Amino acid sequence: xxxxxxxxxxxxxxxxxxxxxxxxxxxxxxxxxxxxxxxxxxxxxxxxxxxxxxxxxxxxxxxxxxxxxxxxxxxxxxxxxxxxxxxxxxxxxxxxxxxxxxxxxxxxxxxxxxxxxxxxxxxxxxxxxxxxxxxxxxxxxxxxxxxxxxxxxxxxxxxxxxxxxxxxxxxxxxxxxxxxxxxxxxxxxxxxxxxxxxxxxxxxxxxxxxxxxxxxxxxxxxxxxxxxxxxxxxxxxxxxxxxxxxxxxxxxxxxxxxxxxxxxxxxxxxxxxxxxxxxx
Ligand code: 7PJ
Numbered sequence: 001x002x003x004x005x006x007x008x009x010x011x012x013x014x015x016x017x018x019x020x021x022x023x024x025x026x027x028x029x030x031x032x033x034x035x036x037x038x039x040x041x042x043x044x045x046x047x048x049x050x051x052x053x054x055x056x057x058x059x060x061x062x063x064x065x066x067x068x069x070x071x072x073x074x075x076x077x078x079x080x081x082x083x084x085x086x087x088x089x090x091x092x093x094x095x096x097x098x099x100x101x102x103x104x105x106x107x108x109x110x111x112x113x114x115x116x117x118x119x120x121x122x123x124x125x126x127x128x129x130x131x132x133x134x135x136x137x138x139x140x141x142x143x144x145x146x147x148x149x150x151x152x153x154x155x156x157x158x159x160x161x162x163x164x165x166x167x168x169x170x171x172x173x174x175x176x177x178x179x180x181x182x183x184x185x186x187x188x189x190x191x192x193x194x195x196x197x198x199x200x201x202x203x204x205x206x207x208x209x210x211x212x213x214x215x216x217x218x219x220x221x222x223x224x225x226x227x228x229x230x231x232x233x234x235x236x237x238x239x240x241x242x243x244x245x246x247x248x249x250x251x252x253x254x255x256x257x258x259x260x261x262x263x264x265x266x267x268x269x270x271x272x273x274x275x276x277x278x279x280x
Pocket of ligand 1: 021063064097116117118139141187189190217218219220221222223257
């Protein structure tokens with residue numbers, strides 16, 4: 001299995017990749033406001049790469065539940081300087097975490113190689129054609145509803161089946177727009193229109209998505225379902241997130257999106273070392 005993202009290529013099986021999170025927002029739930037000036041965000045991204053991040057995910061709009069949408073010019077003003085400065089300085093792909101085609105377009109032009117589409121549930125032929133033309137990588141993330149409303153009343157007959165059907169349908173639609181399978185990463189969108197139980201069902205069924213023969217990405221870092229399940233404050237959810245990451249890697253997930261890159265890399269390398277010695 002191959003992943004192509006602009007000039008980057010990853011061949012699987014290979015050690016899982018950690019995608020380091022760089023939030024350039026005043027209101028992200030865990031680190032809003034810390035990296036709002038471009039220099040601080042760039043320095044943080046360089047540090048994440050140093051710690052072993054093999055993708056850097058830059059976002060300028062918080063998608064936490066209830067977050068108020070950001071206007072496109074403001075989102076661009078936040079992310080573009082960071083991407084421009086990073087592009088020449090790091091050897092790993094930059095992804096743009098956005099729901100706006102216009103932001104994705106400008107970010108790709110500024111040096112990003114992956115569109116992390118946290119709104120892949122909506123119909124967007126224009127964005128998909130852009131991904132086709134630019135040969136960028138594309139994270140197809142499942143979400144039910146929009147950040148503003150998604151946690152109001154998430155409902156599924158069978159969340160695992162519905163997410164898997166969403167993935168296969170999107171792979172077809174993307175290919176109709178000229179996006180090659182090799183560009184696509186699939187992500188069940190933990191916390192995006194899901195209850196704690198839905199998240200656990202998706203985590204427990206990660207293997208169900210490996211049949212689609214595309215790299216799987218999982219974002220659990222600091223998320224509220226860990227707090228709800230275990231009563232852990234925002235700053236104390238790393239152990240819960242690492243448990244999710246290790247089991248996910250054991251189940252065949254290839255990309256883990258994380259704030260705490262050094263710790264996540266260590267947990268994953270340990271897991272892989274054990275898996276390599278597993279007796280059946
Ligand atoms: C995710 C994301 C995720 C992908 C966010 C947070 C909330 N992108 N962007 N997957 N979550 N692909 O940082 O926890 O789970 S924003």
